[in-house]
Amino acid sequence: MIGFRGALLFVTHDRAFLNRLATRILELDRGKLTAYPGNYERYQQRKQEELATEASHNALFDKRLAEEERWIRRGIEARRTRNMGRVRALLDMRKEYAARRNVQGKARLALDSGEKSGKLVLEAEHLSFSYADRPIVRDLSLRILRGERIGLVGPNGVGKTTLLRILLGQLEPTRGTLKHGTNLQVAYFDQARAQLNPEARVVDCVGEGKETVTIGGQTKHVMGYLQDFLFPPERARSPVKSLSGGERARLLLAQLFTRPANVLVMDEPTNDLDIETLELLEELLLGYDGTLFLVSHDRAFLDNVVTSCLAFEGDGVVREFIGGYSDWQRQRAETPVPVAKDSPPARTAAPATESKRPAAKKLSYKDQRELDQLPARIEALEKEQAQLQASLADPELYRRDAAAFKKLGERTKALEVDLAQAYTRWEQLEAQRTGGNS
Numbered sequence: 481m482i483g484f485r486g487a488l489l490f491v492t493h494d495r496a497f498l499n500r501l502a503t504r505i506l507e508l509d510r511g512k513l514t515a516y517p518g519n520y521e522r523y524q525q526r527k528q529e530e531l532a533t534e535a536s537h538n539a540l541f542d543k544r545l546a547e548e549e550r551w552i553r554r555g556i557e558a559r560r561t562r563n564m565g566r567v568r569a570l571l572d573m574r575k576e577y578a579a580r581r582n583v584q585g586k587a588r589l590a591l592d593s594g595e596k597s598g599k600l601v602l603e604a605e606h607l608s609f610s611y612a613d614r615p616i617v618r619d620l621s622l623r624i625l626r627g628e629r630i631g632l633v634g635p636n637g638v639g640k641t642t643l644l645r646i647l648l649g650q651l652e653p654t655r656g657t658l659k660h661g662t663n664l665q666v667a668y669f670d671q672a673r674a675q676l677n678p679e680a681r682v683v684d685c686v687g688e689g690k691e692t693v694t695i696g697g698q699t700k701h702v703m704g705y706l707q708d709f710l711f712p713p714e715r716a717r718s719p720v721k722s723l724s725g726g727e728r729a730r731l732l733l734a735q736l737f738t739r740p741a742n743v744l745v746m747d748e749p750t751n752d753l754d755i756e757t758l759e760l761l762e763e764l765l766l767g768y769d770g771t772l773f774l775v776s777h778d779r780a781f782l783d784n785v786v787t788s789c790l791a792f793e794g795d796g797v798v799r800e801f802i803g804g805y806s807d808w809q810r811q812r813a814e815t816p817v818p819v820a821k822d823s824p825p826a827r828t829a830a831p832a833t834e835s836k837r838p839a840a841k842k843l844s845y846k847d848q849r850e851l852d853q854l855p856a857r858i859e860a861l862e863k864e865q866a867q868l869q870a871s872l873a874d875p876e877l878y879r880r881d882a883a884a885f886k887k888l889g890e891r892t893k894a895l896e897v898d899l900a901q902a903y904t905r906w907e908q909l910e911a912q913r914t915g916g917n918s
Contacts, residue, residue, distance in 0.1 A: 482500070482501065488501075490502075493750070493752075493753065493754065493758065493778070494777075494778055494779070494780070495520055495755060495758075495778070495780040496779040496780045496783075497779075498519070498520045499520040499521055499780075500519070502519050502520060503517070503518070503519070504516065504517050504518070505518070505519075505520065505523040507523070507527070541573075541576075541577070542577075544573070545570075545573050545574075545577060548566070548569075548573060549570070551566075551570075552567065552570055588708040588709075588760075589708070589709075589737065589760050589761060589764045590695050590696060590708075590737060590764070591695075591696075591737045591741075591744075591764055591768055592695050592697075592737070592738075592739070592740045592741070593740070593741065593768055593770040594665045594740025594741055594742050595663060595665070595740070595742060596626065596663070596742060597626050597661055597663050597664050597665070597743065597770070598626070598661035598662035598663055598664075599625060599626050599661070600623065600624075600625060600626075600661040601624040601625060601628070601660070601661045601664065601743060601771045602623075602624045602647060602658065602659065602660050602661060603622075603623045603658075603659045604620055604621055604622050604623075604647070604656065604658050604659075605621050605656055605657045605658075606619050606620070606621055606655065606657070607619070607620040607621070607646065607656035607657075607658065608620070608653060608654045608655040608656055608796070609639075609642065609643075609646055609651065609653050609654045610654050610796075611642075611897075614900075614901060614904075615796030616638075616639035616642050616643070616796055617639065617642075617643055617646065617653075617796055617798055618795070618796035618797055619656075620643075620656070620798050621656075622790070622800055624771065625771075626661075626742075626770070626771055627769060627770070627771060628772075628787055628788065629765070629771070629772040629774065629785055629786045629787045629788075630771075630772065630773050630774065630786060630787070630788055630789070630790060631775075631776070631782045631785070631786035631788070631790070631804065631805070632644065632774070632775045632789070632792075633782065633789050633790070633791050633792070633805060633808060634791060634792030634793075635792070635900070636896050636899075636900075637896030637897055637900040638792040638794075638900060639792060640747075640775045640792065641671070641747055641775065643790070643798065644745060644747060644773060644775065646658070647773070648666065648668070648745065663742070664742065664743050665739075665740055665741045665743065666741060666743045666744075666745060667736050667739050667741030667743070667744050667745065668736075668745045668747075669733070669736055669744075669745065669746040669747060670747060671747040671748035671749075671751065671775070673728050673729075673732055675732060675735065676720050676728060676732060676735070677720060678720045678882060679719060679720070679721065680719065681716070681717055681719055681720070682706065682711055682716045682717070682718055682720060682723070682731055683702055683703065683706060683716045683717060685720060685735050686702055686705065686706060686731070686734050686738060687702035690702065693705050693738045694738075695737065695738065702716075703716055705734065705738075706734060708734075709730045709731070709733065709734040710730060711727075711730070711731070711734075715727075724752070725751070725752035726752040726753060728752070729749065729751060729752045729753050730753070730757065733749070733761070741770060742770040742771065743770060743771045743772075743773075744765075744768065744770055744771070744773070745772075745773045746772070746773070746774050746776075747775045748775055748776060748777070749761065749774075749776065750776045750777075750778040750781050758778070758781060762781060762784050762785055766784070766785060772785070772786070774786055779805045779806070782805040783804035783805050783806050783807075784804070785804070786803075786804050787802070787803070788800055788801060788802050788803065789801045789803070789804065789805065789807070789808045791808050791812065793812070795904075843909065843912060843913050847909055847912070848913075850905070850909065851906070851909040851910065851913065854902060854905065854906045854909070857902055858899065858902050858903065858906065861895055861898055861899050861902060862899065864895060865892065865895045865896075865899065868888050868891060868892045868895065871888055
């Protein structure tokens with residue numbers, strides 16, 4: 481995209497993408513559209529400067545308004561002799577105050593990490609798991625200690641959610657052992673938002689029939705707590721099925737954070753969240769003293785939050801890297817991908833001369849036809865995936881037809897698997913056709 485010579489207008493919550501690509505930022509804030517030259521970092525600097533200037537101006541204005549209000553309320557003698565020009569100026573000040581644009585509300589997040597877990601959270605030895613003949617995880621061994629923040633990275637459909645379910649004990653591994661530590665209190669943020677009852681009211685999802693919630697030992701009225709997540713009272717009484725994607729994400733966070741948890745599992749929590757809420761969630765997780773498992777495609781979020789990454793390198797190989805997303809990219813360029821123990825042994829590399837490269841192998845008629853058809857199949861699957869995602873983004877879909885919404889969600893998950901398999905098969909056939917030199 482950087483090499484594109486035309487004009488580009490895009491909307492994104494991906495700060496890394498925005499910072500790298502944008503040359504001008506258009507901000508819609510409190511009904512006003514403002515342009516800021518430069519990338520996202522420059523925009524943040526300018527915005528903070530503007531807000532500081534605005535706050536200073538408002539403080540001086542409020543002080544002067546308070547003085548004028550005291551003057552107009554003096555005794556009867558003062559009012560008889562008051563300056564009518566000053567009165568008109570006061571009326572204008574009142575109008576200006578009433579029309580003042582207030583800074584948009586920000587979510588106020590708090591998380592109860594509960595009691596401490598044991599020092600060892602989990603230990604896996606030689607874990608493997610497959611769907612039919614498709615390996616998801618091969619021979620994974622790792623130890624997770626209390627307080628670690630683990631990011632899971634890799635393409636869609638590669639098996640990140642499946643690995644989470646294995647580590648949580650919801651799926652049995654095909655091979656290997658898994659040991660959990662003591663006193664674990666797990667809270668799970670589900671990317672499908674399946675924990676939310678679409679027919680329930682927002683307030684009932686959080687309060688569960690009670691008028692108060694307790695967070696970190698402090699009791700709050702449930703309506704006040706929901707306002708911390710930007711749900712005004714009228715919205716808090718609405719059914720879940722009427723919420724937008726971003727509102728559902730905030731509601732699930734609100735529901736999740738009412739429960740003490742020393743192990744927090746978050747599967748794509750950044751989807752649909754605005755940038756301000758993302759940054760607040762970052763701050764919250766950085767101060768969280770429990771153990772975190774995080775799946776996200778937001779590179780900046782991963783860089784800012786996690787202490788290590790479990791990276792899916794293909795063909796079921798999962799490796800652990802210290803640091804965030806950028807650290808993983810740098811380290812994987814320096815470290816060759818290991819061969820899984822249950823994979824066929826690799827051949828010794830030959831010197832890089834044309835005469836000793838593996839010879840291309842002529843494909844069978846069936847394989848050649850499959851290879852010829854795969855690009856069109858992949859294109860069709862990606863097109864269907866884009867259409868489904870566009871349909872699921874419609875907040876009114878669930879209200880109109882809940883069954884159709886569920887069916888589309890199931891089809892989307894199946895498409896991710898089909899696409900991953902199609903790409904893998906295409907790579908296999910292409911490598912076979914070219915003798916491994918594609």
